[in-house]
Amino acid sequence: MDLHNHTRYSRDGTMTPQELLERAAARGVDALAVTDHDCLRGALECAALAAADPSLPRVIVGEEMASCQGDLVGLFLTRQIPGGLDVLDTISLVREQGGLVYLPHPFDSLRRATMAPDWVDRVAAAADVVEVANGRALTWEANRRALQLASRHATRLGAGSDAHYPGEVGRTYLELSSPLSLGVPSAFLRGLRRARPCATRPLVGLSRSWFFCLRTGLLMALRRRSGLHGADGG
Numbered sequence: 022m023d024l025h026n027h028t029r030y031s032r033d034g035t036m037t038p039q040e041l042l043e044r045a046a047a048r049g050v051d052a053l054a055v056t057d058h059d060c061l062r063g064a065l066e067c068a069a070l071a072a073a074d075p076s077l078p079r080v081i082v083g084e085e086m087a088s089c090q091g092d093l094v095g096l097f098l099t100r101q102i103p104g105g106l107d108v109l110d111t112i113s114l115v116r117e118q119g120g121l122v123y124l125p126h127p128f129d130s131l132r133r134a135t136m137a138p139d140w141v142d143r144v145a146a147a148a149d150v151v152e153v154a155n156g157r158a159l160t161w162e163a164n165r166r167a168l169q170l171a172s173r174h175a176t177r178l179g180a181g182s183d184a185h186y187p188g189e190v191g192r193t194y195l196e197l198s199s200p201l202s203l204g205v206p207s208a209f210l211r212g213l214r215r216a217r218p219c220a221t222r223p224l225v226g227l228s229r230s231w232f233f234c235l236r237t238g239l240l241m242a243l244r245r246r247s248g249l250h251g252a253d254g255g
């Protein structure tokens with residue numbers, strides 16, 4: 022299971038919903054969360070595709086919101102949550118619709134959108150899941166500190182590729198001995214107790230991450246130049 026993925030409805034994503042799901046299926050992913058930046062459309066499209074085709078992985082509808090203090094993911098959402106809100110208001114909006122609060126890459130300090138350091142503990146205390154393995158982490162240190170944070174606040178452990186293009190899908194994941202039910206968020210959360218985070222080697226992550234930056238930077242520049250903002254989703 023892979024809890025952090027993007028489609029082209031994210032400004033820096035390249036994959037169509039169908040492409041993301043097919044790639045995940047090819048990588049042996051049983052279920053994945055689709056978490057576009059400030060946009061629910063890609064996740065909803067993925068859920069519809071998966072519901073119509075049992076050969077595709079099961080989908081958790083999610084979103085990665087750019088709060089004032091940094092990125093925060095909501096899982097099991099039904100309504101889009103705007104970016105640019107205070108993180109505590111963002112958490113309230115996730116809770117209002119029965120979703121789970123997932124804190125992504127809390128110590129990946131090289132990213133602009135990582136949660137502000139003086140907010141990390143407060144947000145982790147309010148979160149259901151802390152991401153302790155992120156496919157784009159540049160060092161093991163970021164993941165190791167995230168694991169300590171999750172232990173300190175007794176949250177469930179999360180893992181996700183943070184995939185923005187096909188080569189990243191399914192590279193970081195949660196291993197489970199049997200599939201988790203996605204029907205009820207609270208039951209899903211209980212089931213995460215038996216999930217084991219698995220990450221790729223950091224050196225691979227390092228070299229590929231720089232490539233990602235180059236690639237996604239070029240993509241965003243091209244979209245700006247050609248005025249293709251339709252798939253940005255904010």
Ligand SMILES: [Zn+2]
Pocket residue numbers: 025026027056085183
């Ligand atoms: Zn992300």
